[in-house]
Amino acid sequence: MPHKAQNIPTLLVTGSNGQVGFELRRSLAPLGNVIALDRAACDFSRPDTLRQLIRQYRPDVIVNPAAYTAVDKAETDADAAFAVNGAAAGVLAEEAKALGSLLVHYSTDYVFDGRKAGPYVELDAVDPQSIYGKSKLAGEQAIAASGATALVLRTCWVAGAHGGNFAKTMLKLGRERDSLRVIADQFGAPTTAALIADVTAQIIARHWLAGDRAAFPAGIYHLAAGGETTWHAYATEVLRYAASKGVALKADPESIVPIPASEYPLPAPRPANSRLDTSKLRETFDIHLPDWQQGIHFLLDQILS
Incomplete structure (x- = not known):
């Protein structure tokens, strides 16, 4: 008896050359036909041009890691930040x-003011303190209004x-300088792009493509690696692990100065406080x-190989 042709789903990924987009090309590949669009093919600075692309490909799932991520530049480039992070998401x-279709979109801990004593939950009040944070919140709000x-997956301290990213910067500086000074009073959880991509793929496979789409538990979720640390302790761990792998360092991992x-x-x-509960x-997703x-150890193994 001949096999029935499979209905292969189409998954469209924006920002495919970014940290998360690059990993999504790998993690989503087993799920269907992945259309990966980089910045040249998908101009987020002109949001209305995106409509034609979506209508052309008619994807079952749109995964959107594309973002304006130049946090400091955004302070003087607000129009561009809001176009990419706000209007385009809408x-x-x-x-x-x-x-x-299902839209998977990534947001950030920057939508919070960072003053809470403990980890943020999804229902905590938002109060972004930067243009970047405000533009990402605008994206969340545009998606909700649609x-x-x-x-919507809020994450923090992404490294791929x-x-x-920070891990690569610390590795570079540790090779070049005798000492480093790193912030020790900001808290979060370094979260790899690979983890974000793998979790995304698992949710799409289990709960959208293979599940009851009408019952899909849509909404905002926090996605970050387990545990917590400071930038200082993170830097120390990066150099400690690199040293254990035989990397020649000028900076002693134990002598990084906390500031x-x-x-x-x-x-x-x-x-x-960038900690996310x-x-x-x-x-919800049994993950x-x-x-x-x-x-971070796996990431460093990739970088150092």
Whole structure:
């Protein structure tokens, strides 16, 4: 008896050359036909041009890691930040609504003011302190207003093997300098792009493509690696692990100088507390989130190989 042709789903990924987009190309590949669009193919600075792309490909799932992420530059480039992070997200959501597709969008801990004593839950009041944070919140709000079935994943301290990030910077500086000074009074959980991409793929596979789409638990969820640390302890762990792998360092991992954020002023304020409570995500989707060290060690193995 001949096999019935499979209905292969189409998954469209924006920002495919970014840290998370690069990993999504890998993690989503087993799920269907992945259309990966980079910045040249998908101009988020002109949000209305996105409509034609979505209508051309008619994806079952739109995954949107594309973002304006130049946090400090955004302070003097607000129009561009809001176009990419706010208006473009709204356009994708409207088109997803029209198609009956799922939109997966990534947001950030920067939507909070960073003053809470403990980890933030999804229902905590938002109060972004930077243009970047405000533009990302505008994206969340545009998606909610569209009525689309959407999964908004807030994450923090993202690091990937592809692209620039804190871990790579510390590794570079540790090779070049005798000593480093790193902020020790800001808290979060380093979260790898690979973890974000793998969790995304698991949710799409289990709960959208193979589940009851009408019952899909859409909404905002926090996605971050387990545990917590400071930038200072994070830097120390990066250099300690690199040294254990035989990397020649000028800086001693144990002699990195802890400093307060006030000694390293930047144009855009950073949250003192970037910790995200991930209970809702873990319980709703039955997902385990490993401690941040595990992901960073794997990331460093990739970088150093």
